[in-house]
Amino acid sequence: MMDSVSESNMNQIDETLMGLPLAKTPSGQKVVFTDVDKYHDLISYLFNEGFNFASDLCGVDYLTNFDRKLPVGVKAERFEVVVNLLSHAKKERIRVRAMVKEVDPLISTVVDIYPGVENMEREAFDMYGIVFKGHPDMTRILMPEGWEGHPLRKDYSTGRVPVQFKESLGPR
Amino acid sequence: MTDDKKLNDSKLGNSAVLRLPESLGTDIEDLNEIEFGAGEKMIVNMGPQHPSTHGVLRVMMELEGETVLRCKPIIGYLHTGMEKTAEDLTYVQGATNVTRMDYLSPLSNELVFSLAVEDLLGVDIPPRATWIRMLMCELNRMSSHLMWLATNGMDLGATTMMIFGFRERELILSFFEKTTGLRMNHNYIRPGGVAADVPDGWEEDVEAIYKTVLFRLDEYDEFFTGQPIFRERVEGVGTLLAETAIELSVTGPLLRASGVPWDLRKTMPYLAYDEVDFDVIVGSVGDNFDRYAVRLNEIRESAKIVSQILEKMPRGDYRAQDAKVTPPPRARIDQSMEALIHHFKLFTEGVIVPEGETYVAVESPRGELGCYMASDGTGRPLRMHVRAPSFVNLQALPPLLRGSLVADAVASISSVDPVMGEVDR
Numbered sequence: 001m002m003d004s005v006s007e008s009n010m011n012q013i014d015e016t017l018m019g020l021p022l023a024k025t026p027s028g029q030k031v032v033f034t035d036v037d038k039y040h041d042l043i044s045y046l047f048n049e050g051f052n053f054a055s056d057l058c059g060v061d062y063l064t065n066f067d068r069k070l071p072v073g074v075k076a077e078r079f080e081v082v083v084n085l086l087s088h089a090k091k092e093r094i095r096v097r098a099m100v101k102e103v104d105p106l107i108s109t110v111v112d113i114y115p116g117v118e119n120m121e122r123e124a125f126d127m128y129g130i131v132f133k134g135h136p137d138m139t140r141i142l143m144p145e146g147w148e149g150h151p152l153r154k155d156y157s158t159g160r161v162p163v164q165f166k167e168s169l170g171p172r
Numbered sequence: 173m174t175d176d177k178k179l180n181d182s183k184l185g186n187s188a189v190l191r192l193p194e195s196l197g198t199d200i201e202d203l204n205e206i207e208f209g210a211g212e213k214m215i216v217n218m219g220p221q222h223p224s225t226h227g228v229l230r231v232m233m234e235l236e237g238e239t240v241l242r243c244k245p246i247i248g249y250l251h252t253g254m255e256k257t258a259e260d261l262t263y264v265q266g267a268t269n270v271t272r273m274d275y276l277s278p279l280s281n282e283l284v285f286s287l288a289v290e291d292l293l294g295v296d297i298p299p300r301a302t303w304i305r306m307l308m309c310e311l312n313r314m315s316s317h318l319m320w321l322a323t324n325g326m327d328l329g330a331t332t333m334m335i336f337g338f339r340e341r342e343l344i345l346s347f348f349e350k351t352t353g354l355r356m357n358h359n360y361i362r363p364g365g366v367a368a369d370v371p372d373g374w375e376e377d378v379e380a381i382y383k384t385v386l387f388r389l390d391e392y393d394e395f396f397t398g399q400p401i402f403r404e405r406v407e408g409v410g411t412l413l414a415e416t417a418i419e420l421s422v423t424g425p426l427l428r429a430s431g432v433p434w435d436l437r438k439t440m441p442y443l444a445y446d447e448v449d450f451d452v453i454v455g456s457v458g459d460n461f462d463r464y465a466v467r468l469n470e471i472r473e474s475a476k477i478v479s480q481i482l483e484k485m486p487r488g489d490y491r492a493q494d495a496k497v498t499p500p501p502r503a504r505i506d507q508s509m510e511a512l513i514h515h516f517k518l519f520t521e522g523v524i525v526p527e528g529e530t531y532v533a534v535e536s537p538r539g540e541l542g543c544y545m546a547s548d549g550t551g552r553p554l555r556m557h558v559r560a561p562s563f564v565n566l567q568a569l570p571p572l573l574r575g576s577l578v579a580d581a582v583a584s585i586s587s588v589d590p591v592m593g594e595v596d597r
Contacts, residue, residue, distance in 0.1 A: 027291050056559040065548035084531045116421025142248040
């Protein structure tokens, strides 16, 4: 089992896509790594390549595992935005991992390409504080509107804040 | 604003979304602040406590008379931070957490979680475990769709359907109770296989279930499918175009009812779905009736799959015999020190999963249920994200409701089949 770690080919670049490293996971899933600047271009390139469906978009916080395995040439950042795209015609998936920096995490939205990611981007904003530039409604989605902090960040501990909604009067 | 306008022009679904902050319209005083266009429009909040919203969904609707113009589904009332909780649970405990998300098809949730963990581990599952998983998931699809038929019937005022749906669902839940010990939240499908073998005499139970359900489905056809009052209520209401559905990342019966033959069981097979024969049910118009018909016939297809599983169920082990992943048999613990150590490590540290990340998707009764899992090489996931189909499918609500009556909105919300436990997680 531990062998599969050292044999993991995530460090080695198999191919490139628009000059960006494209790796494969041990089970054969394709992953493209990008930075914030090329993110929007890459997504629109993939859309034109036939990936007509955005399955999933989520944020990840690598605060506790900053030195993760990444292909050579990819600068690790604290946050990642992970987009899973699907091609109905080719029956194929591809994953985009975009590195988003810790201070002032900002990335451009892809709602203009895939309107379906609207809720998912709102969730990533709500949970990680990653701001999607150009999103039509960049507000909290799951947490109450006046909530402070972004709960899925690694430095946001569970049970830190007793749940108190603004309308509640407190104990009688 | 120009960006907004461009968005609305270029893409179909977006123009139906009401762009207002969610706190607006909850107080009477706020209403003066909302600017209306020409004509008499008003903002009405439906829910979060409304019998037809299937839990705590709030829909902010812009009405002109009784016609819905734009709307905005507002969610989060059931948010309990399950993805955060998942980061504190070991891979062994994780299945108990995800099973509570979509409480109408808990086994699909367990399945996708287990598949993600197994993908990272690189463990192979014995064939019997795969087929048991398939059996349970298909029975679960039947029970979930029956539940939908029941609640949809209730939303349309057909209380008979509610009683019928619950009656048939109970048959399946009794079998689940017999097999897993619980009617819901089973924690039955686990990384490495399933928790226990199917009980003795399961063949007779399953045969009785699918035959009874198939017989009763024909009754439903008489009561509803051919009934003019029902047809008038649902035909042509809440139409969703195929392009809009794909743009909005809609999956499951909603997408298929709009005429897109996309079912992960068929198009990207997992488990052993490529070894069973079944059809993908596709609608043509994408209205509430099509969604009803797709779900009704999917129960028939599931019954077909279940009957084939009965014949093809292989013999053998029901979980992988890998001491690092599955606990050793109870009898071994008394005899072998090694087995005792493995047992102890497994339930204290959990399974150690190598560093990596993966995205696995299955077809749940509501659509593409995905699990994105990132591991940092410890016993707990660094990130466990569930791509909940209802969460994404709710985005189709504004285009569905646009131009329909408030009374039909109830039927349309129901036809999306949102499970709020999964939406809010």
